[in-house]
Amino acid sequence: MEKAKKDSAYRAGAKHITPETRVLGVGSGSTIVYLVHYLRENREKLHPDLVCIPTGFQSRQLLVENGFRVAELDEFPVIDVAIDGADEVDASLNVIKGGGAAHLREKVVASAAKDFIIIADYRKMSEQLGQQWKQGVPIEVIPFALSPVMARLKEMGGAPTLRMAQRKAGPVVTDNGNFVVDVDFGLIADPASLLARTKALAGVVEVGLFCSMARIAYFGMADGSVQIRE
Numbered sequence: 001m002e003k004a005k006k007d008s009a010y011r012a013g014a015k016h017i018t019p020e021t022r023v024l025g026v027g028s029g030s031t032i033v034y035l036v037h038y039l040r041e042n043r044e045k046l047h048p049d050l051v052c053i054p055t056g057f058q059s060r061q062l063l064v065e066n067g068f069r070v071a072e073l074d075e076f077p078v079i080d081v082a083i084d085g086a087d088e089v090d091a092s093l094n095v096i097k098g099g100g101a102a103h104l105r106e107k108v109v110a111s112a113a114k115d116f117i118i119i120a121d122y123r124k125m126s127e128q129l130g131q132q133w134k135q136g137v138p139i140e141v142i143p144f145a146l147s148p149v150m151a152r153l154k155e156m157g158g159a160p161t162l163r164m165a166q167r168k169a170g171p172v173v174t175d176n177g178n179f180v181v182d183v184d185f186g187l188i189a190d191p192a193s194l195l196a197r198t199k200a201l202a203g204v205v206e207v208g209l210f211c212s213m214a215r216i217a218y219f220g221m222a223d224g225s226v227q228i229r230e
């Protein structure tokens, strides 16, 4: 599995991070760790003034530890290329993200990017969303709105669960101070419509459905190859 993650990260890094890439969006998760390894091992091929915009605390720490300059969107509102992991990617490049509760900032970074690239291992590949990722669609909600939003999600046919921290010490709290509700909608026939309906609920900050955003996805396969969807 680790090799598949590494293969996808290294292939995407080599293809999309060129000496012209000045501002790079760096996502979150375990696959992204290999993207930072790629950057570390290929410093001489990078823009001399490369600036990275991380999507959360984890990738920020990783980049800083490896000597890369990190900055905020205030300073660099346009990103040349953003690369991020995924929880599931369908045949049309609709993506579920938020397994690490970072999808709000991940979507902001992806939206600010001229080019958005997904890296993942083969477990994330599917024909239709809901086939592979059984945890449900992550939805970030302000704590004040939790109960009404859960009720509305049930009315919409979903099965919402408040995400709890390990050992059930309390709800997971995002980098933005909000809760995450994982909503099982079964197989998702129309991700864009589901995104629009869930995002419209008052108190929902962001939904972990990324539709019409990724241009290309790299999947590291069990046999050592890399499959590309675009």
Ligand code: 5RP
Pocket: 027, 028, 029, 030, 031, 032, 084, 085, 086, 087, 096, 097, 098, 099, 100, 101, 102, 103, 106
């Ligand atoms: C975090 C995410 C991650 O990108 C996603 O969960 C994939 O993580 P990993 O590379 O560890 O499988 O969306 O919110």
